[in-house]
Amino acid sequence: MADKPMLPELMKAHGVSRRGFLKYCASLTSLMALSPAMMPRVAHALENAPRPSVIWLSFQECTGCTESITRSHAPTIEDLIFNAVSLDYHHTLQAASGHQAEAAREKAMKDNWGKYVLVVDGSIPIKNEGFSCIAGISNLQMLKDTAAGAAAIVSVGTCAAFGGIPHANPNPTGAVAVSEIIKDKPIINVPGCPPIPVVMTGVLAHFLTFGVPELDELGRPKAFYGETIHDRCYRRPFYDKGMFAEGFDDEGAREGWCLYKLGCKGPTTKSVCATLKWNNGTSFPIEAGHPCLGCTEPDFWDNGGFYKPLSVPAGDYRKLGLAAVGAGAVAGAAGAVLARAGKAKAAAAHENVDAHDLEKKS
């Protein structure tokens, strides 16, 4: 690692001023939900952070996560941070392939045993290991081997974090998340389909400076997954006023009203989409007129349909309901007929009694 330049040298080479760097550190500090007083520590840590080797493994995935992180607009400092880590293996981005590439991975592992960061995107098939292999090595085997020497694992994207789309019903490959296989390493889940680039680089930066960030019960950094999209949505005033788009091309849609009735999952989805936004803060799905799909949550693919509002039943209840109405009607009629028969019987069994009879009986 000694031959790799430290961050200040890289900054100089890319023409980034110290002022620019400090500004970046300030925004990073607030991004990571740290107190502003921590800013100098962030700057110091970033400047002196040893640059860990990063091994990036891609399993059952669509390369969307890599696409997303490479779209973190160049030449931002996020990019530099990303460049500043020593990305020793990433088979989409590296030129080498096949056995050569695997040799690079093995070398990086050996040189940095116990210290490298393992980034994973994609889920791991366990129904049959052979469903997904790289250079003849199954994903499961590669993950186990590589995780053994990692300091920490970052599961990037919903597939690696929660199983994602390969895990969706009926899950033909038996796809599982990294955390289902590796139990003895710190794992940071950075879900999203894909995650926001700044969130990915932010988590890496946090790891470089202060180690593993504070995580929620699903292993997600609280700084980025602490609030729902609904909490910060700019369409929220319309939700509160009860003004909803009912279709994709009605007046409400044109006026930018709330998308709840079109199936928006913002109220149950934790992510910073509404504040950090995408494509350099240009927009996010709801701003583009599409309801949130809830992609940072486990099983988002199976959570009752993208266009079904959250308050609507998810099952096929209609037939059941009609059957229940029919059954209820039959049972009710039968009950009443029985009661009537009982009444008729009682009437038939009725004896006329007068006062004399009563006196006789007593």
Place this chain on the structure above:
Amino acid sequence: MNNPNFDLLMWARGPGFDIALIIFAAGIVLRIVEIIVLGRKKDLAPAKGNGVAQGIKTIFSRSIPRKGLVHYAPITYIGGYIFHLGFFIAFFFFGAHIVFLDELLGFSQWWPEAISFQWPAFGRVIIESAVALAVLAMIALMYTRLTDPVRRALSTFDDYLVWVLSILPMVTGYIAVNKLFGDPVFMLALHILSVELLMIAFPFTKLMHAFTFVMARYYNGSIQGRKGAES
């Protein structure tokens, strides 16, 4: 990896709702059909007044308290009105409930040209004030039930159960929408589950009055009407 809160929510929206709907729909239809099929003994006496007109009138007139009764039991009357109105406003005019009712009863599916058949939703201020007032009214009603010895003696398990089942959806809904505490997904799941409990108890408790009050009032009114009496 699963999110247990989300799994609970999906259970509530899926199988939980199916179970509740079956019991709710079958139970209500059963009881109504039973009442109708049982019927009434034919009244052979000549009618002295118009039973039908008086019956229909009574359906509405019983919503207005008798003179003097408001003074006699103000909390019961005023609290009762506030609770019912608040519950109706929250149930029928909150946006999320409107889509639910529309999906369940299929207005916009059976009548596709009216895709915006859905009635307008009320804003947060109205809905939440209605819910808050309804909850306060229910607490006041429970207070009189517990402190008035006569009402207390008349109260049954059914009364307390229905009180709890009716107040729960309002409280959990308020908490879920305002994210007062707890995980928002979990609170939403609790809200839906509390409604499902209410649905299940519905046909077997006094909650049935929401459906039978029309029949019952008509029945009483028409008997009096036939006899030529006011009701």
